[in-house]
Amino acid sequence: MDWRAACVLPNTLMTDTNLPLSKQCAYCKQYKPLTEFRRRTGKRSKGQSRRGACRECRKLREAGNAQMQLQVKGTPALKETKTSHTSTGSKGKTRPRAADPRRKAPQLRGPKPDPQDASALVPSAKGMILMRGHSDKGRRWHQEIDLELAVTLVKEHAAVVVNRRTIRRLYSNKDFRAYILTRDNYTCHFCGLYGDTIDHLLPRAKGGHTTPDNCVCACNLCNQSKADQYVEEFMGR
Ligand SMILES: [Zn+2]
Ligand SMILES: [Zn+2]
Structure with missing residues (x-):
């Protein structure tokens, strides 16, 4: 293909509305139909943008990554996992030792x-x-x-x-808030009145986390007056 053909190629793949039907792969530099690129996921995508690597290059890159991870993990641990699955009865005798016998190889394989x-x-x-x-x-x-x-x-x-x-x-922050308030029916955990704030039962200042089990709906007043107190402290005030 001479240089003129190469320059013309992308244009021939455009529709008359100038919507590109093809896209250049960021890795192999070939123009390929859009379907050869995976859609971006998440809310930013708007169903439009496609990823930079074509399916073929993506596969190659994923295979490359997996290969690298295997190399990092080292072969002794892998061999050990394999033998422990296939050998029957003679456990511990025929198994090759891991590089560091004190550290047990993490059981990263097996059922989900x-x-x-x-x-x-x-x-x-x-x-x-x-x-x-x-x-x-x-x-x-x-x-x-x-x-x-x-x-x-x-x-x-x-x-x-x-x-x-x-x-x-x-949950994202917004999702979490909505989840707790809906779960608790917009009712304050402490006084039973309408509430639309999130309160930590075990305050964050005391090591509590933002989790469904540690968070409740609270009204503004209860939330502010409880502040960093334990629930028992607050309820027995
Ligand atoms: Zn490619
Ligand atoms: Zn309240």
Whole structure:
């Protein structure tokens, strides 16, 4: 193909309304039909924009990432997992030792854990769990949190276990507020009057978290007068 043909090619793929039917892959640089690009998800997408990598390149990149993760994890642990599944009876005798015998290889494989089962979580070497979620506007975020917080968030129904290393926060801030107020029927937990604020039963200042189990609907007055007190303190005032 000479340079003129190359320059003309993109135009031939436009409709008369100038809506592009094709898109150049950011990786292989080929023009491919839009259907070869995955739609962006989340509220920003408006069903229009497509991702930069074509399906083929995406697959290659994902395979590459998986390969890299395997290399990072190291082969001894993997071999061990395999043998422990296939060998019967002779457990412990024929198994090759892991690189560091004191550290048990985390059971990251196997069946998908129960989303509510916080005990399924296995922290990274640094003791961390990945938490992901989305903002009020649908933008995805993620951060590392320590295992203890992750367990609390799952137990108190603010998050679910995605896999042994990852939890997913169930509500954005706005969603959470709406969820609590609806759940409590806009009724103050303390005085029974109309309420539209969120109060922490165990105050955040005392280590409480923003979770369905630790939050209730409260009226303005109760919320402000309770402030950082324990519930018992506040109710027995
Ligand atoms: Zn491509
Ligand atoms: Zn009240």
